[in-house]
Amino acid sequence: MNKTISTKKKIIIALLLLLLAFTIWRLLRPLNIFVVEDKFAYGLAVTIPKGLDSISAKSCGVCHEEIYNEWSESIHAQAWSDPYYQVDMKFEGSPPVCINCHIPLQAQREQIIVGYKDSDKLDPILKNNPDFDAQLQSEGVTCAACHIRDGVIIGTHKIDDAPHPVKQDERFLSQNSPCIMCHKVSGDRWDMFYKRPPCGTISEIAEKNLKADCVGCHMPETVRPVVLGGVARKSGKHLFHGGHTPAKVKSALSVDYRFSENKFNKTFTLTLTNSGTNHYLPTGTPDRHLTVDIKLLDADNRVIKEKKEKLIRNIIWRPFIFDLYDSRLPYGEPRDFSISFNNRGNNIVKTVDVTVKYHLLEESRRKRIGYIPTTPINYPIYQKRIDVP
Ligand code: HEC
Ligand code: HEC
Ligand code: HEC
Ligand code: HEC
Ligand code: HEC
Numbered sequence: 001m002n003k004t005i006s007t008k009k010k011i012i013i014a015l016l017l018l019l020l021a022f023t024i025w026r027l028l029r030p031l032n033i034f035v036v037e038d039k040f041a042y043g044l045a046v047t048i049p050k051g052l053d054s055i056s057a058k059s060c061g062v063c064h065e066e067i068y069n070e071w072s073e074s075i076h077a078q079a080w081s082d083p084y085y086q087v088d089m090k091f092e093g094s095p096p097v098c099i100n101c102h103i104p105l106q107a108q109r110e111q112i113i114v115g116y117k118d119s120d121k122l123d124p125i126l127k128n129n130p131d132f133d134a135q136l137q138s139e140g141v142t143c144a145a146c147h148i149r150d151g152v153i154i155g156t157h158k159i160d161d162a163p164h165p166v167k168q169d170e171r172f173l174s175q176n177s178p179c180i181m182c183h184k185v186s187g188d189r190w191d192m193f194y195k196r197p198p199c200g201t202i203s204e205i206a207e208k209n210l211k212a213d214c215v216g217c218h219m220p221e222t223v224r225p226v227v228l229g230g231v232a233r234k235s236g237k238h239l240f241h242g243g244h245t246p247a248k249v250k251s252a253l254s255v256d257y258r259f260s261e262n263k264f265n266k267t268f269t270l271t272l273t274n275s276g277t278n279h280y281l282p283t284g285t286p287d288r289h290l291t292v293d294i295k296l297l298d299a300d301n302r303v304i305k306e307k308k309e310k311l312i313r314n315i316i317w318r319p320f321i322f323d324l325y326d327s328r329l330p331y332g333e334p335r336d337f338s339i340s341f342n343n344r345g346n347n348i349v350k351t352v353d354v355t356v357k358y359h360l361l362e363e364s365r366r367k368r369i370g371y372i373p374t375t376p377i378n379y380p381i382y383q384k385r386i387d388v389p
Pocket of ligand 4: 155
């Protein structure tokens with residue numbers, strides 16, 4: 001009898017130890033958020049189309065000058081050189097998976113992947129790349145990442161008189177396939193428990209039954225020649241504006257406010273609506289967030305009362321990945337922020353000071369990874385002082 005109990009105990013203790021070891025391993029092992037899809041497994045092998053002597057954006061820019069200039073100012077042109085990306089990647093221990101979307105072409109990589117040691121494809125077998133092109137690497141998400149497949153230029157029109165072959169392609173006619181390729185961290189893995197994946201732009205749109213239409217909003221339509229000396233026609237500006245462009249973020253936010261009163265209190269209510277995107281405001285990496293700061297001021301601008309809110313997606317990464325909460329603004333759903341006061345005593349509220357800020361990342365994270373930005377990591381997108389009626 002005694003003997004069976006002690007065997008049972010031994011088994012339980014062994015299982016508990018195993019569970020503990022497993023949890024510790026989950027807490028210490030390198031964090032893998034990404035699932036490597038087949039299309040990324042070996043990098044895009046792109047050959048130079050007939051009639052051209054290079055695939056670099058610079059070389060395309062000789063003829064497509066205006067588009068080249070737009071693209072070079074865009075975040076895509078900085079997807080590799082971006083100092084935040086570089087610092088973040090090194091902080092994470094330079095996992096091979098990062099280059100999948102930030103430098104997607106084989107020729108952009110010093111080493112190429114010839115196989116994988118693990119089934120998750122997170123541990124590649126590497127070989128030096130004789131075709132490595134440092135200029136192309138610095139171009140990040142370059143023209144070829146979206147426009148070259150199987151040695152031909154993928155375009156939106158049927159064109160026979162270009163100096164390079166052009167294939168009119170469904171991927172482009174449906175318009176958003178190149179965007180969805182990278183702006184999606186897909187992941188059906190046993191250890192992920194969330195409503196939408198991190199960087200869930202695509203799911204955020206799908207949940208509302210809206211059309212992705214990334215191109216419609218991020219490549220605004222214009223009419224112009226698409227090559228030097230060409231005829232003017234419909235064309236998409238290669239701007240890809242987002243969080244790094246305050247005007248773009250401001251265009252997404254509608255602000256309203258009102259005062260109300262009852263027997264005891266006055267209440268100031270601020271209403272924020274994401275009216276200019278069809279994904280969440282903000283979307284993308286969970287670092288991005290908004291803050292709302294409402295201050296009640298007296299006649300001498302002293303703060304009598306303050307309300308601060310953070311609109312952010314909060315994910316627990318370890319030991320398993322799951323959503324804690326998500327307070328960002330879904331498209332078209334007004335959100336109220338109220339603060340009450342009573343103007344009967346000495347502290348008479350004269351004005352309400354409202355600031356809504358956009359943050360590319362948290363100051364604490366910036367410090368932790370040692371990133372020293374040259375441009376602000378947050379900026380106001382709405383600021384107003386309102387007199388109490
Ligand atoms: C020597 C000049 C030249 C160079 C270099 C060049 N192109 Fe073109 N490209 C053209 C011309 C001309 C057209 C046809 C334009 C038109 O029909 O209005 C064209 C058409 C295109 C189209 C199709 C547009 C559509 O509406 O479907 C795309 C996309 C394109 N080029 C991308 C590129 C990329 C990417 C590169 C670099 C890898 C490149 N081009 C290099 C001259 C050039
Ligand atoms: C090859 C991968 C790839 C493709 C294809 C791609 N993107 Fe991106 N995109 C990125 C990466 C990587 C970044 C972040 C770069 C950085 O900041 O380091 C980014 C950033 C952005 C941003 C953020 C800009 C900002 O200021 O915050 C927008 C908007 C964007 N892309 C739109 C698009 C659209 C629209 C398409 C389709 C036409 C597209 N992307 C296709 C990889 C890609
Ligand atoms: C109805 C217009 C609209 C559509 C459609 C749209 N966006 Fe946006 N997007 C915006 C606006 C406006 C912003 C700036 C506000 C913001 O920061 O979210 C933005 C911001 C972004 C950002 C920067 C991150 C951020 O939120 O600060 C990324 C990345 C992005 N969009 C990707 C996409 C992708 C990928 C698609 C397609 C699946 C898409 N967008 C569809 C309007 C749109
Ligand atoms: C992130 C993906 C992406 C990158 C990078 C990119 N393009 Fe495009 N490009 C597109 C999409 C999508 C369209 C279709 C736009 C539309 O339908 O309005 C397009 C359209 C074009 C067209 C056809 C005319 C037009 O404006 O619709 C040309 C020419 C072109 N791109 C050249 C270039 C060149 C040159 C570069 C590099 C300097 C480049 N593209 C970089 C996605 C990209
Ligand atoms: C599946 C494609 C993909 C992979 C893999 C990927 N990224 Fe990105 N990354 C993106 C896209 C798309 C954006 C733009 C969306 C955004 O900024 O919110 C981005 C944005 C970023 C940004 C923000 C840039 C800015 O200026 O705001 C950083 C930093 C970054 N990535 C680091 C990494 C690191 C480090 C890894 C590897 C651990 C990695 N990425 C792997 C697609 C990817």
